Amino acid sequence: MDKTQLLVALGIALFAAGFVGVVIRRNALVMLMCMELMLNGVSLALVCFAQRMGATDGIVLVFLVFVVGAAEIAIAIPILLLLARTRLTLDVEAYADLKG
Amino acid sequence: MIEDLLLGVFAGTAAISAVAMLVARHPMRVAIALITCMLALAGIYALLGVHVIAIFQVLIYVGAVMVFIVYVIMLIDVRDSAYARRYSWMLVPGIVVAVALAAVIADAMWRGAAAPAGPAGATYGVQAFSEAFLNEYWLYFELVSVLLVAAVVAAISVVKLGIGRRG
Numbered sequence: 001m002d003k004t005q006l007l008v009a010l011g012i013a014l015f016a017a018g019f020v021g022v023v024i025r026r027n028a029l030v031m032l033m034c035m036e037l038m039l040n041g042v043s044l045a046l047v048c049f050a051q052r053m054g055a056t057d058g059i060v061l062v063f064l065v066f067v068v069g070a071a072e073i074a075i076a077i078p079i080l081l082l083l084a085r086t087r088l089t090l091d092v093e094a095y096a097d098l099k100g
Numbered sequence: 101m102i103e104d105l106l107l108g109v110f111a112g113t114a115a116i117s118a119v120a121m122l123v124a125r126h127p128m129r130v131a132i133a134l135i136t137c138m139l140a141l142a143g144i145y146a147l148l149g150v151h152v153i154a155i156f157q158v159l160i161y162v163g164a165v166m167v168f169i170v171y172v173i174m175l176i177d178v179r180d181s182a183y184a185r186r187y188s189w190m191l192v193p194g195i196v197v198a199v200a201l202a203a204v205i206a207d208a209m210w211r212g213a214a215a216p217a218g219p220a221g222a223t224y225g226v227q228a229f230s231e232a233f234l235n236e237y238w239l240y241f242e243l244v245s246v247l248l249v250a251a252v253v254a255a256i257s258v259v260k261l262g263i264g265r266r267g
Binding site: 003006007008009010012013014015016017018019020021023024025026027028029030032033034036037040044047048050051056057059060062063064066067068069070071073074075077078079080081082084085086088089090091092093094 | 104107111114115118119121122127130131134137138141144145148149150152153156157160161164165168169172173175176180181182183185186187188190191193194195197198199201202205206209224228229232233236237240244247248250251252254255258259261262
């Protein structure tokens with residue numbers, strides 16, 4: 001198996017595992033970490049293709065994705081802390097009344 | 101030869117720790133599995149020759165984001181109902197949909213045209229990256245700084261919202 005093929009397959013597997021985690025787990029913090037796993041799988045595929053094509057632009061794009069991911073966590077964690085303070089749980093089924 | 105072996109080891113570690121994230125009960129163990137996965141990915145990036153991304157993976161993700169998450173796990177009492185029952189009722193449909201999704205993506209990637217290969221074995225150190233970043237993409241650099249300021253302001257306002265509601 002080609003090296004790029006192996007790594008793209010790993011990226012797909014990481015994305016799928018993160019997706020499963022977001023859907024099946026009940027802890028909001030664990031769901032957030034699984035979203036990070038999905039993002040890591042996608043950026044692995046992006047790095048692979050950028051390196052294969054010899055494109056510096058792709059590397060810059062990966063860096064920008066990292067920064068946006070860090071900003072996302074910086075917003076998401078205070079929201080989770082706020083939820084945990086008001087309802088005293090991180091179980092997402094306790095927040096089922098949020099749906100319209 | 102040794103590089104292929106190391107690549108296999110890192111890829112296996114990443115895959116195993118991703119599965120461990122799904123079955124671990126305690127959020128701290130999930131966080132440790134995610135840190136392992138990210139470190140393995142950093143090793144893969146270093147083996148690919150993309151050194152600058154490997155460094156940022158360790159500094160930004162493992163050093164900043166995951167430390168933040170571990171800190172929050174220590175702040176919150178995690179032994180609530182989500183600790184006793186790990187999985188929601190979406191367990192079986194979620195796995196089925198994820199397998200189908202992975203199959204569709206993999207099929208589309210394998211049927212598509214092969215990606216054109218560039219200069220083989222190109223490495224990206226800090227110099228090549230920062231020249232491209234600050235010469236061609238300086239506008240995005242400025243936009244990223246605005247985004248980070250906006251994120252900090254948003255985080256502070258969310259925390260203030262919580263304090264105002266409590267008291």
